[in-house]
Each structure stands twice: as C-alpha cells, then as structure tokens.
Amino acid sequence: MSKSLLLTVIVAVIGAVVFYQFLPAIHPAMAYILGVILVAIIYNINSASQASSNESYSGPxxxxxxxxxxxxxxxxxxxxxxxxxxxxxxxxxxxxxxxxxxxxxxxxxxxxxxxxxxxxxxxxxxxxxxxxxxxxxxxxxxxxxxxxxxx
Missing domain, CATH: 3.30.70.330 (RRM (RNA recognition motif) domain)
Known part of the structure; x- marks a missing residue:
C-alpha cells in the first residue's frame, strides 16, 4: 500500500471520529464520508500549494x-x-x-x-x-x- 493512500485512509478515519464526536446523532457511515470529503479538500489545497511553489521559481x-x-x-x-x-x-x-x-x-x-x-x-x-x-x-x-x- 502506498504511503499517500495509507495517510489518506488514516486521516479519513480521524475525520470520521471527529465528526462522530461532535455530532453524535450522525450515523458512523456518514461521519466517514464527511471525513473523506475533508481529506479531499485538504489534498486539493495541498496539491495547489505544491504546484504553485514549483511554478513560482524563476531564477537560474x-x-x-x-x-x-x-x-x-x-x-x-x-x-x-x-x-x-x-x-x-x-x-x-x-x-x-x-x-x-x-x-x-x-x-x-x-x-x-x-x-x-x-x-x-x-x-x-x-x-x-x-x-x-x-x-x-x-x-x-x-x-x-x-x-x-x-x-
């Protein structure tokens, strides 16, 4: 299993636990889905910042x-x-x-x-x-x- 996939699963589970703790009325499966959505948002923000850091270098x-x-x-x-x-x-x-x-x-x-x-x-x-x-x-x-x- 790749390191990034494992990290994604871990963060999604942590997100599910957090959502489930703050919203106990929510179904665990729904908490997991919200955790996955949170991971996707964080991943997109991180990817965009890495892409812009690579493109921003303009020296020799x-x-x-x-x-x-x-x-x-x-x-x-x-x-x-x-x-x-x-x-x-x-x-x-x-x-x-x-x-x-x-x-x-x-x-x-x-x-x-x-x-x-x-x-x-x-x-x-x-x-x-x-x-x-x-x-x-x-x-x-x-x-x-x-x-x-x-x-």
Whole structure:
C-alpha cells in the first residue's frame, strides 16, 4: 500500500471520529464520508500549494542527469529526493519507446544552487538500494561551445 493512500485512509478515519464526536446523532457511515470529503479538500489545497511553489521559481536553473535509477522508481519519488536541495522544476524519467519500460536514468531540472547541492550530496548515494549517479546534463549548446573553444 502506498504511503499517500495509507495517510489518506488514516486521516479519513480521524475525520470520521471527529465528526462522530461532535455530532453524535450522525450515523458512523456518514461521519466517514464527511471525513473523506475533508481529506479531499485538504489534498486539493495541498496539491495547489505544491504546484504553485514549483511554478513560482524563476531564477537560474540547471538540468541534472540521474543515472542508475531503479527501474520501478516514480517521478514523484525522484522529485521528493531532489526537492530536499532546492526547488524542482521538472522530472523526466526516460522510457523505452517500444516496451514503455523505464531505462534507469532521467533528468531533473531545478534551481542552479539546489542542483549544485544535489550533485555534491546525491552523487554515489544509495537511493532505493541503488547507487545513483548525479551529473550536470550535457546539452547540444555546451557541446557546440566546447567545439568552438577547441578551434
């Protein structure tokens, strides 16, 4: 069972108990439904605030290459790991075009300062029983600049 689903059920039960304590005339099933509605409202408010916090960052960014990721990892788990170091703009985990399975690497775009911190801290760190590699992603622009400087 996922952590968020378990948390939702726990909060819904707590909401049902609270409603049942303050309104003893209400049927327990109705108290549970009100608890679920309360959880949905809280979840929507929380999701909206998280989305606005991601969109509100407008400073310099850096894209990181993340290698040796577990094949079953989700974008939200990677985002949670990297958001400990700074605002995360996007997470893209690469999939095989034919099979749709993840290939074990991806990219995280985040604040420049947070990216440098993440590279320092998370490179060669253990993440879901795998030692991940965190590097600055190479872009076509940087390749062109290196070729230009060499000539």
């Amino acid at each position: 960014t850096m894209t990181l290459y993340i290698g040796n990721l577990p094949y079953k990892v989700r974008e939200s788990e990677v985002e949670e790991l990297f958001s400990q170091h700074g605002p995360v703009i996007s997470v893209r985990l690469v999939r095989d075009r034919k099979t749709g399975r993840r290939k074990g690497f991806g990219f995280v775009e985040m604040s420049d300062k947070g990216a440098k911190s993440a590279m320092k801290t998370l490179n060669d760190a253990l993440f879901q029983e795998r030692t991940i590699k965190v590097r600055e992603a190479k872009t076509q622009d940087s390749e062109a600049e290196k070729a230009e400087m060499a000539s």
